[in-house]
Amino acid sequence: MERSIVTLKRLFSKDIKTEQNNVMQNICVFRVILFCFVICTSMAILNISRIFIVDHKIMTWGYMGICVVSILYFVLILLLGIERTCIPYISITTIGLIVLVSSTAFTYHVIILLTFPIVVASMYDEMRLRKYAFWLTVFCIVVSTYAGYYWGHLCGDRLITEVAKTIQSIAREEDIVIRYGGDEFLLYVANGTKEIAEQLIKTWKVRLEEEKKRENYEFPVSASVGYALGKHSQLKDIIAAADKDMYANKRICRESAK
Numbered sequence: 600m601e602r603s604i605v606t607l608k609r610l611f612s613k614d615i616k617t618e619q620n621n622v623m624q625n626i627c628v629f630r631v632i633l634f635c636f637v638i639c640t641s642m643a644i645l646n647i648s649r650i651f652i653v654d655h656k657i658m659t660w661g662y663m664g665i666c667v668v669s670i671l672y673f674v675l676i677l678l679l680g681i682e683r684t685c686i687p688y689i690s691i692t693t694i695g696l697i698v699l700v701s702s703t704a705f706t707y708h709v710i711i712l713l714t715f716p717i718v719v720a721s722m723y724d725e726m727r728l729r730k731y732a733f734w735l736t737v738f739c740i741v742v743s744t745y746a747g748y749y750w751g752h753l754c755g756d757r758l759i760t761e762v763a764k765t766i767q768s769i770a771r772e773e774d775i776v777i778r779y780g781g782d783e784f785l786l787y788v789a790n791g792t793k794e795i796a797e798q799l800i801k802t803w804k805v806r807l808e809e810e811k812k813r814e815n816y817e818f819p820v821s822a823s824v825g826y827a828l829g830k831h832s833q834l835k836d837i838i839a840a841a842d843k844d845m846y847a848n849k850r851i852c853r854e855s856a857k
Contacts, residue, residue, distance in 0.1 A: 603677040606676065606677055606681055607677065609622075610630075610676070610681065612626075615627075619682075621723075622681055624723055625681045625682075625686050625687065625690065628687070628690040628719055628722065629690065631694070631719060632669065632672065632690065632693055635697050635701075636669045636697070639662060639697065642701075643658060643662045657704050661701070661703065662704075665700050668696045669697070672689060672693040676689075687720075687723055687725070687728050688728065688731060690719070691716045691719060691728065691731065691732050691735065694715055694716050694719055695713075695715075695716040695732075695735045698712045699739040699742060699743055702739075703742070703743050713740050716735050716739075717729070717733055717736050720732035720733075759781075761810055762782075762810075762822060763776070763778065763784060765803060765806040765807050768806055769799055769802045770786060773789045773790075774787060774789060779838075785838065792828070797826075800824050800826065803824065823846070823848045823849035824848060825843065825848050826844060827840035827844060
């Protein structure tokens with residue numbers, strides 16, 4: 600118990616320059632891991648506040664995983680001390696697992712941080728540790744890629760498919776539905792008028808709400824729509840005008856949701 604208290608004081612000491620080089624490195628890495636945990640906790644709080652929107656179930660399991668890894672690391676540090684030669688390996692593994700869970704459960708935008716174990720390992724002089732960090736990074740990238748595909752892309756593709764069905768359901772026989780981008784669709788309305796366009800949009804919004812209630816998604820689903828009229832005009836100009844109207848509608852929806 601006394602040893603753990605001494606270790607705790609050394610970990611949070613303001614002056615670590617008096618420590619041996621390897622101990623000082625271990626303390627710095629511990630603080631990096633603590634900072635990563637604080638960032639992940641902030642992301643979880645933002646998710647609860649509906650600011651940073653991620654599937655609630657995935658976020659919960661991801662954050663719980665990070666908590667387990669961080670607590671286990673902290674306990675090992677207190678029990679073993681910060682002088683042991685195995686601490687750098689435990690620290691690098693902990694960082695790798697935290698970043699792996701973050702990139703898989705929170706957002707793929709942090710996938711570049713999977714190289715973080717290599718960066719941290721460069722603080723140490725041991726070449727064997729750097730090789731370990733490299734192979735750990737390769738492993739984390741592989742796991743994150745496959746996990747993100749099955750939990751992220753497949754779910755997103757399913758959602759896009761369901762939204763596309765709602766658009767097809769309101770299209771008339773002479774209309775054409777086109778997938779224009781990753782999550783963008785075009786509905787070409789033959790001989791369309793402002794009244795027809797607004798009525799189709801109104802009907803589509805009702806269908807979308809019915810779909811959301813039927814599927815009972817665990818995360819918020821929203822979609823914006825815009826339209827433009829044109830006759831004997833360049834198709835790209837009409838699409839650009841509709842796209843501009845869609846983003847204007849999106850801004851209005853976001854402001855009304857605040």
